Amino acid sequence: MENLIKIFHxxxxxxxxxxxxxxxxxxxCVCEIVSALNMIQPKVSFHLGVLKEAGLLKMxxxxxxxxYELDDSELFNRFLIISVVEKISDKDVKExxxxxxxxxxxxxxxxxxxxRQEEINEGKI
Amino acid sequence: MENLIKIFHxxxxxxxxxxxxxxxxxxxCVCEIVSALNMIQPKVSFHLGVLKEAGLLKMxxxxxxxxYELDDSELFNRFLIISVVEKISDKDVKExxxxxxxxxxxxxxxxxxxxRQEEINEGKI
DNA sequence: AAAAAGTATAAAAAATTTTTTATATATGTT
DNA sequence: AACATATATAAAAAATTTTTTATACTTTTT
Numbered sequence: 001m002e003n004l005i006k007i008f009h010x011x012x013x014x015x016x017x018x019x020x021x022x023x024x025x026x027x028x029c030v031c032e033i034v035s036a037l038n039m040i041q042p043k044v045s046f047h048l049g050v051l052k053e054a055g056l057l058k059m060x061x062x063x064x065x066x067x068y069e070l071d072d073s074e075l076f077n078r079f080l081i082i083s084v085v086e087k088i089s090d091k092d093v094k095e096x097x098x099x100x101x102x103x104x105x106x107x108x109x110x111x112x113x114x115x116r117q118e119e120i121n122e123g124k125i
Numbered sequence: 126m127e128n129l130i131k132i133f134h135x136x137x138x139x140x141x142x143x144x145x146x147x148x149x150x151x152x153x154c155v156c157e158i159v160s161a162l163n164m165i166q167p168k169v170s171f172h173l174g175v176l177k178e179a180g181l182l183k184m185x186x187x188x189x190x191x192x193y194e195l196d197d198s199e200l201f202n203r204f205l206i207i208s209v210v211e212k213i214s215d216k217d218v219k220e221x222x223x224x225x226x227x228x229x230x231x232x233x234x235x236x237x238x239x240x241r242q243e244e245i246n247e248g249k250i
Numbered sequence: 251a252a253a254a255a256g257t258a259t260a261a262a263a264a265a266t267t268t269t270t271t272a273t274a275t276a277t278g279t280t
Numbered sequence: 281a282a283c284a285t286a287t288a289t290a291a292a293a294a295a296t297t298t299t300t301t302a303t304a305c306t307t308t309t310t
Contacts, residue, residue: 012134031255
């Protein structure tokens with residue numbers, strides 16, 4: 001019951017729903033989410049933490065980045081994630097997607113990232 | 126999106142989940158819910174209001190009582206209600222069910238209620 | 251080895267939600 | 281008509297959550 005409340009609570013916030021919608025298009029590092037949402041980093045980290053605690057996200061380290069992605073391994077959470085993604089239109093995150101697109105262009109992680117280290121670190125944390 | 130948040134928020138509270146679980150066994154008037162939860166009436170009314178606003182409950186007047194029941198006419202809400210009811214065990218509302226049972230025995234609405242008026246008022250409010 | 255970049259976390263401040271207390275309203279009872 | 285019962289609602293108080301600000305920790309870059 002406590003867990004159920006935690007999940008619903010995690011989903012009862014606009015910022016967090018937007019994060020889920022953004023992550024439905026693929027994994028993102030914190031700085032990309034920060035940029036997309038146009039919010040300060042500790043605020044985004046806070047919301048990522050809430051979603052993580054609810055079991056809706058998982059994270060991994062890649063070099064100096066920490067990458068978040070949706071965790072739909074639990075059937076119920078999976079259903080909720082699918083519902084959220086379906087119910088939130090791209091229009092609702094139009095600006096976020098634009099900022100994200102631009103950020104990825106201006107600052108593509110791939111070009112900066114040391115690919116060898118990446119493989120080594122993959123799966124850690 | 127706002128609506129979605131409202132629904133999840135309504136579900137992110139122990140008292141409200143208990144109310145849903147109780148109502149899954151059948152409609153109840155406010156005083157019965159108050160008794161089952163062992164809470165003061167304005168508090169219960171507040172939570173009923175939150176659930177109502179989210180579209181998870183409907184109400185009708187019967188004489189001097191106001192009866193609440195689950196509203197599963199919306200498919201998504203229906204799924205959520207079913208999930209909640211399934212995920213919350215009877216154990217989680219053991220005491221509530223006992224108090225409710227006793228209240229219904231001590232104070233059965235049926236014996237007090239004017240059945241003719243009841244029919245007339247049905248559906249109003 | 252310093253400096254920089256990315257992220258988490260703690261503490262304080264701000265905002266929101268919940269709870270309580272008091273009161274109003276509607277219906278039924280005497 | 282006065283009183284009692286059932287419920288809603290407004291206002292104040294209390295509690296919780298979110299946001300901000302400051303700082304610490306990792307990893308990478310120079």
